[in-house]
Amino acid sequence: MTVVLNARGAGIGAAAQAQIYTEARTHNAFLDRPVPNTLLIEALDLAKMGPTAANQQPLRVLFLRSKEAKERLRPAMSPGNVEKTMAAPVVAITGYDLKFYEHLPFLFPHADAKSWFAGNPEFAARSAAQSGTLQVGYLILALRAVGLDAGPMGGFDAAKVEAEFFPEGTIKANVIINIGYGDDAKLFPRSPRFAFDQMAKIL
């Protein structure tokens, strides 16, 4: 397929901006409409193109689709998040790899970036948390960009998730995202946002 690109310097347009930002909502309930694996792959293939420090790409994702996989997650979810998570068509557990630097000879071939992190686990963990969370942001918007809806959550027991899903001990759990086609009828009202001047200044 040939993609006709927008002119450099033009925005993506109001409809696309609305879909991933201004009209998009955090969904807690989803329609009974199947979510194909191809869309999950497409979303991650978009998200992975976003920038990370030294191209480290520490994001790791488990997409839970089967009932069995979701049941393994149940004991780790906060009470208010259990039912909606069990009911979501797909649940993504995002995490970041503390040993991301092992892959840097492949990911960042033009410098010895592995040596910047390998001997300094605290710095590596901080960098992985930062870049891995940027990637979660890219992923949330990418799910919307392929037509899906997302319900990201921080309310769960990370230690339990890590013990159950990342027992090797090198991946930290980050954000859990319910995924599907959102049920607009079950949305809460949108919460307020800051005005520009409350968040930012131009100096």
Add this chain to the structure above:
Amino acid sequence: MTVVLNARGAGIGAAAQAQIYTEARTHNAFLDRPVPNTLLIEALDLAKMGPTAANQQPLRVLFLRSKEAKERLRPAMSPGNVEKTMAAPVVAITGYDLKFYEHLPFLFPHADAKSWFAGNPEFAARSAAQSGTLQVGYLILALRAVGLDAGPMGGFDAAKVEAEFFPEGTIKANVIINIGYGDDAKLFPRSPRFAFDQMAKIL
């Protein structure tokens, strides 16, 4: 303006996906083309709509446009980042507010969310780092979505940035982003990305 929205369940289209993900690049050099303040405001107005934990919106941004403001940043940048940052049309210092919870009665009015964080500064700091970094991800893509290019960097002395720009001590520096219209002629080759199976599994 009436925005005609995409059909629910349809993606934003290949051109928009290319612009913010697959064709977008991290830029180190920018064209001599002015960046209007209206676009910075538009980008942050998009980014702020992305989800954060308990709608906390801890992101704070200083957009440095004047030579004086950028010179204040110079001593904090890593050697390899100094010249390109001084030359960028606009430089955004992003940070996150450790005292975000003071605003939760406004931002999250339907529950006493302030009490979840106010007595637990370690939990609050972890949550602010996480949500504030998600918001940096939203902002990087929003800059692209309004037609700009971004050059995000982690290579700087955060303590120096905080002492100079956030002397009150409650805002932590996060990512610094050079902003402008990128000079494609000065791009480095694109670095590799993982394949889906190297980052993710469907269970």
